[in-house]
Amino acid sequence: xxAPMATHEELWRIVKKLPSDFEPYGERDRNTDEPWxxxxxxxxxxxxxxxxxxxxxxxxxxxxxxxxxxxxxxxMGCPEFEGENxxx
Numbered sequence: 001x002x003a004p005m006a007t008h009e010e011l012w013r014i015v016k017k018l019p020s021d022f023e024p025y026g027e028r029d030r031n032t033d034e035p036w037x038x039x040x041x042x043x044x045x046x047x048x049x050x051x052x053x054x055x056x057x058x059x060x061x062x063x064x065x066x067x068x069x070x071x072x073x074x075x076m077g078c079p080e081f082e083g084e085n086x087x088x
Contacts, residue, residue, distance in 0.1 A: 011057055015073060020066045022077035030077070037081040039074040046072070 019027040022038065030036055039046040045062035048054035056074050060067035065080040072078075 005051060006053065008053070008056070011053070011071065011073075015071050017076075018066050020077075020079055022075065025073070025076045028077060028079070033079075036077075038077040039072060041081070043078065043081055045078075045080075046074070 017025045022028045022030045022033075030038075037043070039058065039060075045060060045065070046058045047061050048058040058072055058074070060070055060072050060078060062068060062078075062080055065078050067076065067078055
């Protein structure tokens with residue numbers, strides 16, 4: 001029997017919020033701090049969760065990010081953003 005799926009509310013209770021996250025999760029201001037992109041903008045190092053939660057939740061997989069290896073809501077942001085269309 002498969003394990004029950006977590007809910008958004010359960011993930012919000014356990015997600016670690018960092019100062020480098022965008023407000024209201026952290027201290028970065030989306031309107032003045034660069035880069036403004038977040039994981040919803042095609043971040044190549046965002047491993048989405050399976051199922052419906054993957055539309056909003058994943059794990060950051062870039063070692064230089066403060067969110068590396070952490071459960072992440074797509075709008076928390078990352079100061080190390082790398083988009084799908086950026087040159088390597």
